[in-house]
Amino acid sequence: MRAATIISTTLLAAAMSACSPEPAEETPAPAPEAAEEPPADDAMTQRVADMRAQWNVPTEPFHIIDNIYYVGTQGLGSYLFTTDEGHILLDGALEESVPHIKANIEQLGFELADVKYLLNSHAHFDHSAGLAQLKAESGAQMVAMEGDVSALEGGFYLGSPRIAAFNAPPVKVDRIVQDGDTVELGGQVLIAHHTPGHSRGCTSWGTTASAYGDNYEVLVFCSASVAANRLVGTPQYEDIVDDYRFTFEKAKGMSVHIPLAPHPEFFNLLEKRDANAADDSENRFIDPTAFAEYIAAQESAFEAALEQQIEATGAEIATP
Numbered sequence: 001m002r003a004a005t006i007i008s009t010t011l012l013a014a015a016m017s018a019c020s021p022e023p024a025e026e027t028p029a030p031a032p033e034a035a036e037e038p039p040a041d042d043a044m045t046q047r048v049a050d051m052r053a054q055w056n057v058p059t060e061p062f063h064i065i066d067n068i069y070y071v072g073t074q075g076l077g078s079y080l081f082t083t084d085e086g087h088i089l090l091d092g093a094l095e096e097s098v099p100h101i102k103a104n105i106e107q108l109g110f111e112l113a114d115v116k117y118l119l120n121s122h123a124h125f126d127h128s129a130g131l132a133q134l135k136a137e138s139g140a141q142m143v144a145m146e147g148d149v150s151a152l153e154g155g156f157y158l159g160s161p162r163i164a165a166f167n168a169p170p171v172k173v174d175r176i177v178q179d180g181d182t183v184e185l186g187g188q189v190l191i192a193h194h195t196p197g198h199s200r201g202c203t204s205w206g207t208t209a210s211a212y213g214d215n216y217e218v219l220v221f222c223s224a225s226v227a228a229n230r231l232v233g234t235p236q237y238e239d240i241v242d243d244y245r246f247t248f249e250k251a252k253g254m255s256v257h258i259p260l261a262p263h264p265e266f267f268n269l270l271e272k273r274d275a276n277a278a279d280d281s282e283n284r285f286i287d288p289t290a291f292a293e294y295i296a297a298q299e300s301a302f303e304a305a306l307e308q309q310i311e312a313t314g315a316e317i318a319t320p
């Protein structure tokens with residue numbers, strides 16, 4: 001108990017100051033009883049456990065277009081961009097998803113050991129918790145947007161570091177990117193589009209695929225759902241509301257022919273897979289209207305959630 005107190009106090013202090021990774025030299029004063037353990041919310045812990053099991057149901061890997069493959073589980077996306085010089089893997093799902101991702105990569109005839117870069121849509125455990133293990137097994141370089149680095153390396157959900165159910169194994173970031181930076185390997189170029197709000201460093205990775213004698217804009221859109229995020233009162237992080245609105249405006253200016261996401265149901269990917277012709281002659285992943293429709297729906301949902309949180313907390317927020 002005593003050790004747990006010290007660890008949680010140190011972690012909290014580190015998360016709040018976000019500067020020195022050094023442990024405090026002096027033994028911190030014991031935290032008051034109420035602050036000693038993360039908030040006991042058995043119902044939430046159980047809900048997260050149930051979600052994890054549902055998300056982690058394995059599924060067959062599948063070809064999307066060009067050199068792009070889905071290697072995730074039924075509920076959590078993970079994308080493989082293959083090249084002759086090695087591969088890029090986007091999103092690690094849960095720790096327990098790693099064996100499925102590895103098996104899926106192998107089933108497609110590729111090797112996890114040939115993954116050179118690991119990318120992340122955002123630092124929430126359902127997309128980041130598998131990264132540490134994937135990095136250890138592949139030796140790949142971890143690339144992440146600046147705003148999510150502290151959460152990835154600290155293994156917490158930014159703004160909720162004491163909710164144990166939201167934690168993830170920490171993963172060291174080897175390269176920090178900013179909006180517009182690219183990751184390139186063997187002719188494959190992925191552009192990091194900063195689309196913050198859902199997480200501070202939320203990153204939508206874009207590329208151009210060539211197939212059927214044409215080019216298609218592919219975007220693995222991070223997410224713009226409110227989910228567990230506090231928007232008002234003590235927000236999840238500073239400027240979160242402005243960030244969501246920035247992302248909606250930015251997304252409206254993007255042309256996307258093939259929308260993909262960390263949660264495949266955002267764009268009905270498994271249904272599209274099942275509807276695709278076996279001979280690849282028809283590709284349902286090419287869906288040029290879906291992204292704009294999705295963003296419009298997410299924007300309405302965000303504004304409704306914001307209003308609801310303002311009402312519930314009595315907080316005020318400056319209108320743009």
Ligand SMILES: [Zn+2]
Nearest residue numbers: 122124198223
């Ligand atoms: Zn998330």
